[in-house]
Amino acid sequence: LPAITRLHQVLAAIHKYPSKRVSVAVAEDPTVLEALREAREQEIGEPILVGDEPEIRRIAEEVNYDLTGVEVIQADGPVRAAECAAKLVRDERADIVMKGHLHTDDFLRAILNKETGLRSGAVMSHVFILETTHLDRLTFVTDGAMNIAPDLTQKADIILNAVYLANVFGIECPKVAIVCAIELLNPKMPATLEAAALGVMSRRRQFPNCLVGGPLALDNAVSVVAARHKRIESNVAGEADILLMPSIEAGNMLAKSFTYFAQGLTAGVLLGAAAPVVLTSRADSAEAKLYSIATAVLTANIQRHSRLKLGKVHY
Amino acid sequence: LPAITRLHQVLAAIHKYPSKRVSVAVAEDPTVLEALREAREQEIGEPILVGDEPEIRRIAEEVNYDLTGVEVIQADGPVRAAECAAKLVRDERADIVMKGHLHTDDFLRAILNKETGLRSGAVMSHVFILETTHLDRLTFVTDGAMNIAPDLTQKADIILNAVYLANVFGIECPKVAIVCAIELLNPKMPATLEAAALGVMSRRRQFPNCLVGGPLALDNAVSVVAARHKRIESNVAGEADILLMPSIEAGNMLAKSFTYFAQGLTAGVLLGAAAPVVLTSRADSAEAKLYSIATAVLTANIQRHSRLKLGKVHY
Numbered sequence: 323l324p325a326i327t328r329l330h331q332v333l334a335a336i337h338k339y340p341s342k343r344v345s346v347a348v349a350e351d352p353t354v355l356e357a358l359r360e361a362r363e364q365e366i367g368e369p370i371l372v373g374d375e376p377e378i379r380r381i382a383e384e385v386n387y388d389l390t391g392v393e394v395i396q397a398d399g400p401v402r403a404a405e406c407a408a409k410l411v412r413d414e415r416a417d418i419v420m421k422g423h424l425h426t427d428d429f430l431r432a433i434l435n436k437e438t439g440l441r442s443g444a445v446m447s448h449v450f451i452l453e454t455t456h457l458d459r460l461t462f463v464t465d466g467a468m469n470i471a472p473d474l475t476q477k478a479d480i481i482l483n484a485v486y487l488a489n490v491f492g493i494e495c496p497k498v499a500i501v502c503a504i505e506l507l508n509p510k511m512p513a514t515l516e517a518a519a520l521g522v523m524s525r526r527r528q529f530p531n532c533l534v535g536g537p538l539a540l541d542n543a544v545s546v547v548a549a550r551h552k553r554i555e556s557n558v559a560g561e562a563d564i565l566l567m568p569s570i571e572a573g574n575m576l577a578k579s580f581t582y583f584a585q586g587l588t589a590g591v592l593l594g595a596a597a598p599v600v601l602t603s604r605a606d607s608a609e610a611k612l613y614s615i616a617t618a619v620l621t622a623n624i625q626r627h628s629r630l631k632l633g634k635v636h637y
Numbered sequence: 638l639p640a641i642t643r644l645h646q647v648l649a650a651i652h653k654y655p656s657k658r659v660s661v662a663v664a665e666d667p668t669v670l671e672a673l674r675e676a677r678e679q680e681i682g683e684p685i686l687v688g689d690e691p692e693i694r695r696i697a698e699e700v701n702y703d704l705t706g707v708e709v710i711q712a713d714g715p716v717r718a719a720e721c722a723a724k725l726v727r728d729e730r731a732d733i734v735m736k737g738h739l740h741t742d743d744f745l746r747a748i749l750n751k752e753t754g755l756r757s758g759a760v761m762s763h764v765f766i767l768e769t770t771h772l773d774r775l776t777f778v779t780d781g782a783m784n785i786a787p788d789l790t791q792k793a794d795i796i797l798n799a800v801y802l803a804n805v806f807g808i809e810c811p812k813v814a815i816v817c818a819i820e821l822l823n824p825k826m827p828a829t830l831e832a833a834a835l836g837v838m839s840r841r842r843q844f845p846n847c848l849v850g851g852p853l854a855l856d857n858a859v860s861v862v863a864a865r866h867k868r869i870e871s872n873v874a875g876e877a878d879i880l881l882m883p884s885i886e887a888g889n890m891l892a893k894s895f896t897y898f899a900q901g902l903t904a905g906v907l908l909g910a911a912a913p914v915v916l917t918s919r920a921d922s923a924e925a926k927l928y929s930i931a932t933a934v935l936t937a938n939i940q941r942h943s944r945l946k947l948g949k950v951h952y
Contacts, residue, residue, distance in 0.1 A: 425821075454898050466818070470825055503781070503889035506740075510785055513886060540893035541920050548897075548920040571828060571887040574818035576894045578855035582863075583769050584899030605856050605863040 325492035327460060329453050329589055332491075332616045336366055339623035344600070344615060345370045345416035347407035347432070348400050350377040351423035352385050353604070357611035359387040366612070367619050370416055372397050372407045373423075400424035404432030408440055411597045417626075418618040420600035430468075433595055444632060445469075445479035446594035448601065449487050450577040451617065453587040461544065462488055462496070462564040466573025467601060468592060474516050477566060478523070478635045483593040484564045485532045486632045487617075490624045498524075499543035499562035500536025501572075505554060507537065513568035520566070521556075523635070530633035532564070533557050540565070540576070581610075589613035591621060598622050640807035642775060644768050644904055647806075647931045651681055654938035659915070659930060660685045660731035662722035662747070663715050665692040666738035667700050668919070672926035674702040681927070682934050685731055687712050687722045688738075715739035719747030723755055726912045732941075733933040735915035745783075748910055759947060760784075760794035761909035763916060764802050765892040766932065768902040776859065777803055777811070777879040781888025782916060783907060789831050792881060793838070793950045798908040799879045800847045801947045802932075805939045813839075814858035814877035815851025816887075820869060822852065828883035835881070836871075838950070845948035847879075848872050855880070855891070896925075904928035906936060913937050 326332060349355065349371035355378075358369045371378050371389075375396040382389050395410075397403035404424060410416040419440065421429040433439050434446070448467035451460050464484045465472065472480055481498055488496035500517035507514045517536030524534035535558030541548035546560035554560075567573030580586040588610055592599035598618035602611045624630055641647060664670065664686035670693075673684045686693050686704075690711040697704050710725075712718035719739060725731040734755070736744045748754050749761070763782035766775050779799045780787065787795055796813055803811035815832035822829045832851030839849035850873030856863035861875035882888030895901040903925055907914035913933035917926045939945055 426819075452898070456900070470818075501890070503785075503885040504741075511885070540890055541897055541918075544897055545920075551920045567890070568886045569884060570818040570826070571883045572890045575816070575855055575882070575887045575891045579891050579894045580898050582856055582859055583767070583895050583901060585771070586898060603856075605860075605866045 323492050327458060329451065329460070329587055329613045332613060332620050333364060333366065336616060336620050336623065339627055341365060342367045342417040342619045342622050343370060343415065344368065344418050344420050344619070345407040345410035346372060346420045346422050347404040347429055348373045348422035348424040350374050350381055351604070352381055353606070353608050353611060354422045355382050355387050356385050356608045357615060359385065360608065360612050361615050366616050367418070370395065370410055372403045372410070400428050401432070404429050405438060408432045408435070409438065411440055412438070417622045418598045418600060420615065420618075421602065423604070426601065429601070433599060440595040440597055440599070442594060442596045444594040445476060445483065446592060447480040447483045448590060448592050449484050450573070451589045452577065452580050454584075457544065459563060460491065461562070463573055463576055464564065464566060466567055466570060466577045467590065468570070470570045474519060477516060477520060478529070481520070481529065481532070481534065481564070481566055482633050482635065484566070486630070487591065487593060487621065488563055489531060489630055490621050493563055494531070496532050496563035497558040497561050498532050498534040498564040498566060499538045499558050500534065500566045501540055501543050502537040502568055503539065505537055505539045505542055505552060513537070528636045535559065538562070587613070589617045591617045593621070638807050640774070642773060644766065644775070644902055644928045647928060647935055648679060648681065651931060651935050651938065654942060656680060657682045657732040657934045657937050658685060658730065659683065659733050659735050659934070660722040660725040661687060661735045661737050662719040662744055663688045663737035663739040665689050665696055666919070667696055668921070668923050668926060669737045670697050670702050671700045671923045672930060674700065675923065675927050676930050681931050682733070685710065685725055687718045687725070715743050716747070719744050720753060723747045723750070724753065726755055727753070732937040733913045733915060735930065735933070736917065738919070741916065744916070748914060755910040755912055755914070757909060757911045759909040760791060760798065761907060762795040762798045763905060763907050764799050765888070766904045767892065767895050769899075772859065774878060775806065776877070778888055778891055779879065779881060781882055781885060781892045782905065783885070785885045789834060792831060792835060793844070796835070796844065796847070796849065796879070796881055797948045797950065799881070800844075801945070802906065802908060802936065803878055804846060804945055805936050808878055809846070811847050811878040812873040812876050813847050813849040813879040813881060814853045814873050815849065815881045816855055816858050817852040817883055818854065820852055820854045820857050820867060828852070843951045850874065853877070902928070904932045906932045908936070
């Protein structure tokens, strides 16, 4: 299959697979319900709405979302709703879980609960997918939403999650740039040392299914011209599919600046749980939310119906 | 005077003042010489070129830069060239200093040298200026190029430098957003605690000439709609002029993503030295370099010819 290079292509890719069910924690939110209405119309997924039932029905009517045939489950308060939404996935009544109108912390606590949550043993991490107008590929940015200050081991696992997602998108051997503020090694910037370490791990074939290189600055990670300017020798420079961020702040800044300064289109998904998790932010557009749902649905389908597996780092 | 809201307006603002002299360390670089040629044509500044003289003359010819009347000083190697360029400012033969084709570290060592450099006693910090198409104001981002992981005291000083630059641009009481990955206080994210502290300092009137607020995420710092979505109470949210970054990585990511994903126009200047310092990167366009020179020239003019002063934090 050719690689997906534009977010709308995710929709077509989904339609080769059976429909998926999305459990939504605290669904009583206009933009969430709009995105789900659209997801249903485009046959991307069928929701199970968890939360304050009267409020869900009231807002659904407001946004012209006909709930005929849609399961709505009453749950008292956001914590219960999140637990219930996670349980629906654990009981295989839903394939993916989505955060509605509640605090990320409350939502993630239910997902991460060791007994009742959706832990799979793998590290959980978030990936933003950026659709730039001038690049002929999507750009995967990780982790700008979950892991605050990952150490070297966590960074390696975060890379694997993103590589898996790139594989899901049909990119067989994604190029992973370890992005720092500069492309030089600077002992005062620990991120540059870890970048060098990750690059050497890749050259020693410790990472499956990808090429990893760094440290690179953002410009010479994504722009061949900038990489050439600095005469950087790297099989990743200028052509990165995946950008590993040094911190949640850097990743968040990159993704949000892309939305707010470049008016760019993004999607996002949380990987490493037993099922893909949709973790959009309130300020996201309904379109961004729709593509995030679609990305999670595609990932769930590939997890279920293909032999593609999450890789392992060789230590 | 009305505030400058577009970078080209810097050029007009300069022309009210006497011409300024720019000493350039290691000037033998095509894009540097192109920017200086343009700076001279537009009467922004007169250069003194320091470096490998034959090479400077050869490249100047290549980029059609007529060096008649331009002083060229031979210096052997980048370290000597940087020292010489700094000395020209110290001896008041130049008003600003610019980095040419040498490593930032080598350049800054000459600027920061306690005996022969350009230290003024203030903290030195870098500001990126972003011209967005959809905002009716410029956005000042600090510090994405010099201070790696500033502590609270350094952050306060970095704010003052940026406020001074905003004042130079005619913004009398700039709004400063302390930007983090989230707008909530999270004990696991030290940047959010420091953001809260800086906001309280502002409410206690410890910062002159500005309003400071945080923690804010990038979206609710620059977008009124996003700020309203989250119902954030802040006199800065959605309207920030200055974005204080939690780390060099976050700031660098923001500025570079703006250049590479939004094709946006930027300028940059290093503040806090005895004279403004132009610190462009090789991959910057000649236009970006020109606006950076112009910003430094305007700053030098205001430093010299107005009563505007760098503020002090009240502890």
